[in-house]
Amino acid sequence: MKSPSSLDFLTEALRRLPGIGPKSAQRMAYHLMQHDRDGAGLLGRALLQAVKRVHHCASCNTFTENELCEMCTDSERDATLLCVVETPADQLMIEQTLTYKGLYFVLMGRLSPLDGIGPKDIHLEKLIARATDGVVKEVVLATNFTNEGEATAHYISETLKARGIRVSRLARGVPVGGELEYVDAGTIARAMLDRRST
């Protein structure tokens, strides 16, 4: 017994989505064909449109449909500050804090030698060019505080400091609302070393 080939083709294609295995792909394909053909058509058009239109901002490397993204063309932002984040989702989180008014550079990844992701894959040359444009005074590293994120921050920091650029890193410490009893020792050790006078 064979399924119709368009359905097989769809099930195979759904497996290209991250985290979707053969069973989920089959369930999705059946669901779309049986209960949501409008949704299937909509998603199909959305995918093709996005592939055609979305590319990287020439300045900050995030996704945009124009030469420069909206934020990079916003004259209200402080162009002397450049915050380096791993993903657009991280950028969104920082924006939501309302504590940062500078510009961004989105790596679209992190250094991860085990996965074969080197400096080229995180657009380091583009970042260096951006950071040494003469306007940027300080680069704030806001990569994740995971092993890969820390390594990425360290690598970028060394590279930029060698070019005479001031580099800072988001503060590490006890989270807001954190009870010392339940915070891991590594975080407390870091908070102790980085303690600040009040």
Added chain:
Amino acid sequence: MKSPSSLDFLTEALRRLPGIGPKSAQRMAYHLMQHDRDGAGLLGRALLQAVKRVHHCASCNTFTENELCEMCTDSERDATLLCVVETPADQLMIEQTLTYKGLYFVLMGRLSPLDGIGPKDIHLEKLIARATDGVVKEVVLATNFTNEGEATAHYISETLKARGIRVSRLARGVPVGGELEYVDAGTIARAMLDRRST
């Protein structure tokens, strides 16, 4: 800060997939745009092609690209037997057992009054027309052994028996390899009631 609208459109569209929430949809959209544009294009084309080409078999109601599916046009199958299943995946499971050589009718769902799914939604009229074509001698009910599946089987059984058609149901009992100590009491009770002479 706004994401490019094609990306928003894609993220929204990905949420039409079953089991995909806002965070997963965003992660998928970023992944496709950053790491797998070929996959995105492939999936987009697969969706549009499937929407255009895939429809229901006129005889057994499963998905097909032709008027009749491959199995319904296979003269080697025993046309006097008709097995009723909920989904094409269930049909595939039964085929894999190699114990059934008749034809199928795929409900594409189950009766579920709480979800507003009535006899019309599971194509009951089409099934009745199919089962009373004069060739079918026995209808084997192979809906799931869940509450909805059992209710569906009961409803179909009553409807078909009223029209003088012989109806059977897959046997219930202890699974192959099952140890009585770990089998639920309901299953053992059923196996006791349905015991057979050896």
